[in-house]
Amino acid sequence: MSSAEKLTKLREITAEISRLGSIQALLEWDQQVNMPHGGAEDRGNQAALIAGLAFDKSTSDELGALIQDLASEIPDLDADDDFAREIKVAKRNYDRNARIPREKIIEFVLATSAAHEAWVKARADNDFASFEPHLTHIFELRRQQAELFQPYEHPYDPLLDEYEPGMKTSDVRAIFAALRPRQVELLRAIAESEQIDNSFIKQHYPFDEQRKLGTFIAGRFGYDWERGRLDLAAHPFTTSFGAGDVRITTRFLDRDGMSALFSTMHETGHALYEQGLSPKYYETSLGQPASYAIHESQSRLWENLVGRSREFSRFLFPVMQMLFPQHLGNVTLDQFYRGINRVEPSLIRVEADEATYNMHIMLRFEIETGLLEGSLKASDLPEIWNSRMQEYLGVTPADDTNGVLQDVHWSSGLVGYFPTYALGNLISAQLWEKMVAEHPEIPAAMTEGEFSQILVWLRENVHSFSSRYDPLDLVRKITGGPIDAEPYLRYLNAKYSEIYRF
Ligand code: ZN
Numbered sequence: 001m002s003s004a005e006k007l008t009k010l011r012e013i014t015a016e017i018s019r020l021g022s023i024q025a026l027l028e029w030d031q032q033v034n035m036p037h038g039g040a041e042d043r044g045n046q047a048a049l050i051a052g053l054a055f056d057k058s059t060s061d062e063l064g065a066l067i068q069d070l071a072s073e074i075p076d077l078d079a080d081d082d083f084a085r086e087i088k089v090a091k092r093n094y095d096r097n098a099r100i101p102r103e104k105i106i107e108f109v110l111a112t113s114a115a116h117e118a119w120v121k122a123r124a125d126n127d128f129a130s131f132e133p134h135l136t137h138i139f140e141l142r143r144q145q146a147e148l149f150q151p152y153e154h155p156y157d158p159l160l161d162e163y164e165p166g167m168k169t170s171d172v173r174a175i176f177a178a179l180r181p182r183q184v185e186l187l188r189a190i191a192e193s194e195q196i197d198n199s200f201i202k203q204h205y206p207f208d209e210q211r212k213l214g215t216f217i218a219g220r221f222g223y224d225w226e227r228g229r230l231d232l233a234a235h236p237f238t239t240s241f242g243a244g245d246v247r248i249t250t251r252f253l254d255r256d257g258m259s260a261l262f263s264t265m266h267e268t269g270h271a272l273y274e275q276g277l278s279p280k281y282y283e284t285s286l287g288q289p290a291s292y293a294i295h296e297s298q299s300r301l302w303e304n305l306v307g308r309s310r311e312f313s314r315f316l317f318p319v320m321q322m323l324f325p326q327h328l329g330n331v332t333l334d335q336f337y338r339g340i341n342r343v344e345p346s347l348i349r350v351e352a353d354e355a356t357y358n359m360h361i362m363l364r365f366e367i368e369t370g371l372l373e374g375s376l377k378a379s380d381l382p383e384i385w386n387s388r389m390q391e392y393l394g395v396t397p398a399d400d401t402n403g404v405l406q407d408v409h410w411s412s413g414l415v416g417y418f419p420t421y422a423l424g425n426l427i428s429a430q431l432w433e434k435m436v437a438e439h440p441e442i443p444a445a446m447t448e449g450e451f452s453q454i455l456v457w458l459r460e461n462v463h464s465f466s467s468r469y470d471p472l473d474l475v476r477k478i479t480g481g482p483i484d485a486e487p488y489l490r491y492l493n494a495k496y497s498e499i500y501r502f
Contacts, residue, residue, distance in 0.1 A: 003073055010066045010090065013057060015283040020054040022241040029239045029247060033231045048109075055105065059098040067091050082286070085468060090285040096162065099148050108141050112413040119411035128382050128400040135410060136378040139371045142415045146372070155372045159416030163292040164423065166470040169369060171483070172419045175426065176362050179485040183358060184392060186492055190343045190355060191394065193500040198339035200331050205257035209323045214250060214264035217316070221302055222455040223248070223268050224275055236263045238270035238299075243282060246274040257327060258340055262303055269302030270295060272455060276463030291471035292417065293483075294462065296424025297431060304354055304425075305432045305491075306454065311446040313337040338499050345393035347402045354425075355492055359392040361422035364407070368415055429488035430479050431462070 001009070027047050035043060057063070070087050071077060077088050115134035122131035142159060149158035154169040161167065215230060233249035240246045248267040252260045273289055281287045289295050306312050317336045321328045328336070343353050349360040367384060370376030376384065385404040390396045397403030409417055435457045436442050442453055461478050475483055 003070065006066050006070055010063070010070065011284055013060075013063050013066070014090065014285055014287075017054055017058050018283045018287060020050055020057065024050045024054065025239045026241050029241075032233045032235075032237070033249060055097070055102075058094070059102075064094055064098060067094050082468065086285050089467060092165070093285060100145055104141075104144070108145070108413060111137055111141055112411065115411040115413075116408075119405070119408070123401050123405040126399045126401045126405070128405060131405065131411075132378045132381075135381070138410060138413055139378070139415065142413065143372055154369070156369050156416060159372075160419065161416075163417050163420050164471055165291060166472050167293075167423075171472075172365065172423070175423070175483060175485055176365065176419075179358060179422075179426075179489070180362055180392075182485075182489050183355070183492075186355060186489075186496060187343070187345065187359075187393070189502045190496055190500050191345075193502050195344075196338045196342045196499070197335070198342045200327060200335070201257050201339055202255050203257060203327055204255055205324055205327060207252045210252055210257070210260050213320065213323055214261055216319075217261065218248070218264055218268040218271075220449055221265070221268050221272065221306075221451050223271055227275055228271060230264070236267055238267045238274065240271075240274040243275070243277065243279065246271045257324065262307060265307040266299040266303040269299035272302070272458070273298040273463050276455075276459045277466045278464045278468075281466040281468065286467050288467045290462075290465065290467050290469060290474050292420035293423035293427060294471050294474060296421055297427035298458065298462065300425050300428040301432060301458075305428055306446060306451065308341055308354065309443070309446065310337050311443045313340070314447040315449040341495070341499050343496065343500075345395050347389070347395055347397045348406055355496060356393060358422045358425060361418050363388045363392060364418040365422075368418065372415075423483055426483055426485055426488045427475060429491045430475065430484060431458075432491070433487045434479050435461075 024047060027043060027050065031039070031043050067087065067090050071091055074084050074087055077084055077091075079085075111134075115131075115138050118131050118134045122128060143155055146152070146155045146158045149161075152158055156169040160169060160172065211230075215225075218230070219225060227244050228246045228248065231247065231249050232251055234251060236249050236251055238246065238248050248264065248271050250260050250264045250267065273295060277287065277289065313333060313336060317328070317333050320336075321331075331339075341353070343355045345356050346352060349357070349364075352360055363385070366388070367376060367381060370384075371378065381404045382400050385400075386396050389403070409415075435454065439453050439457065445451070445453060462474070465474060469477060472482065475481075
């Protein structure tokens, strides 16, 4: 086979793996949106079949040989061109998938399935002790997986690398060390200020109107309804089955008029990224988003930097007053803006506001690295959790259900994932600073409900590169530097000192 023929063959296989991924995503979307409870067992078997096919295809000897040949024909695999990059990423994906023996994969799937079931029950019963052996087992298996990728600086590195290619534990530690004291200081200043009233939000807002509003705002942001749709799901998410079909979900809460809207703006941010990936790289090794943190930077940018800004409130508030006159008729724009930005240290990560969110992540990162290093045991977790929550946020959970048992991640084997949420927050502020420096007219345009310049900038600088660059290289290319906590801290301090008047 000539090089050109090998490349064609590689792309054929890569496209098939990508399509199997889309089929898997479609099965999952249906499970969370439409499927009756009775479908669970069959759906599990269907999903396992597709996952097995995808695994076999992505670890086949044929694929390995093709990649090996093509890689050896390239003078410099690190060269900054599309072809070298495509082979490099294909090689990395293949190594990652093929290095773990099949029986270890099966062991892991069985362990996570048992752990997930145990977690659901332990959380409902507030019974950490029954989940503890599963947690120990999951971390042991993840540590064994990491060991297959030696050498590394830290056993957490290969796990983090699955979500943030190129990122090291030491990078995350340095970033969090810069962030932690300054966020604690900010929270202290907020706690000493007069609390803001947001009782006008904590009422029942009719769901039909909320849905109309979310649909309207997603469209204004640039979400393409010809290539998407909005449905209800217990835990909102975004999923993609290819460039022409990127779906979002939301959920409406009984006594909260803003939660669904913010979650829709968040998911719209994810979806705009997926809808903006480059057709040039479609279904190739470079066809995916750059990383989880880059993905989260997009959702956070639209949800927070846009959605919770004073400028956007000027546009949003009159629209909401028209839709909900009984709720908002006597509220002023300033009350609205301050109300939607109320800060309140709370126990639950997914409900955390902008000022407290990262603290929840740092706690989880410290626990994950501690368990992998062996400096912590699973049995230490409830105590560590509660004392750090007190130290970082000034609150202590009354039980483990609202503490160490709250997240699904560890029971699903997701170790190394949490930092991407916080990194996404930091990157969103870095992108925003850069964008507004280049286009100072953007904030004023937001007051008019005009967002196209934002989307155009993100398309040009982030979306259209798909995974042409590793996340750290992409951030450097855009901002000229590494992932940096300073822009986010500047943003938080400027925003909350004005809102809380300190
Ligand atoms: Zn997200």
